[in-house]
Amino acid sequence: MYTDPPRPDDGKTPWREWALQGRGAVPAQQREREATELARIVAAGALPCAVGGRTVCAYVPSGTEPGSLALLDALRSAGARVLLPVTGPPGPLQWGEFSGATGLRAGRFGLREPVGPPLAPEQVAEAALVLVPALAVDRGGVRLGRGAGYYDRTLVHAGPGTVLMAVVRDDEVVPELPADRHDIRVGWALTPSGPVRLAPG
Ligand SMILES: Nc1nc2c(c(=O)[nH]1)N(C=O)[C@@H](CNc1ccc(C(=O)N[C@@H](CCC(=O)O)C(=O)O)cc1)CN2
Ligand SMILES: Nc1ncnc2c1ncn2[C@@H]1O[C@H](COP(=O)(O)OP(=O)(O)OP(=O)(O)O)[C@@H](O)[C@H]1O
Secondary structure (H helix, E strand, O other), X not given: OOOOOOOHHHOHHHHHHHHHHHHHOOOHHHHHHHHHHHHHHHHOOOOOOOOOOOEEEOOOOOOOOOOOHHHHHHHXXXXXXXXXXXXXXXXXXXEEEOOOHHHEEEOHHHOEEEOOOOEOHHHHHHEXXXXXXOOEEEOOOOEEOOOOOHHHHHXXXXXXXXXXXXXXXXXXXXXXXXXXXXXXXXXXXXEOOEEEEOOOO
């Protein structure tokens, strides 16, 4: 059960605590069900854009983050070239191509990332779709990340046609989050109940 969410003018820190606390309270079985739903949505092709023959940037979930390797496999089965973030010092993220679980090793912060030479941050410009890790997202497309600014610095390189989609739990689509000028808004949320169109601007 969630505690009451903070207010938009409380700042990002209490919102991060709220989301992390909420995720921590979700039983493992429910988390697995939600991950299965997310992978099913991808496998069913119920995304806002076609991914066959296209590049999709995604991420390997860590801890209580929504998603799974099965979701990444579903993207590959749909014919996508899947790129995963390679985390360096704070700045734009580099990328590595996902070739299956055996091609991953632990990187910075213990995050699993592809072995092999990293690709430039600008590769995100090739992407039809970016699945962005998030703690919460609001109806206007403001995304709450972990607070290191990696994705805000990365998504500036996305093309105008790239679909930006924050992956969150149903309860993490909220009316209004605190926003900073540097925040890059996303047009969609991917939740276990399906894609949710947000209205940036
Ligand atoms: N799965 C996943 N991969 C991702 C992200 C993410 O949110 N989730 N990122 C999204 O940006 C980037 C990495 N950003 C991160 C930002 C902060 C911390 C973090 O845990 N910081 C701790 C210190 C942990 C430590 O020192 O070991 C902290 O700030 O307290 C981790 C990753 C790229 N890859
Ligand atoms: N485009 C940018 N250029 C320089 N600094 C930036 C940029 N975007 C964000 N930052 C810096 O990164 C820090 C974290 O920003 P913020 O709290 O918005 O991160 P976040 O969106 O939660 O994290 P992330 O993007 O890694 O998921 C802030 O100190 C901010 O000034």
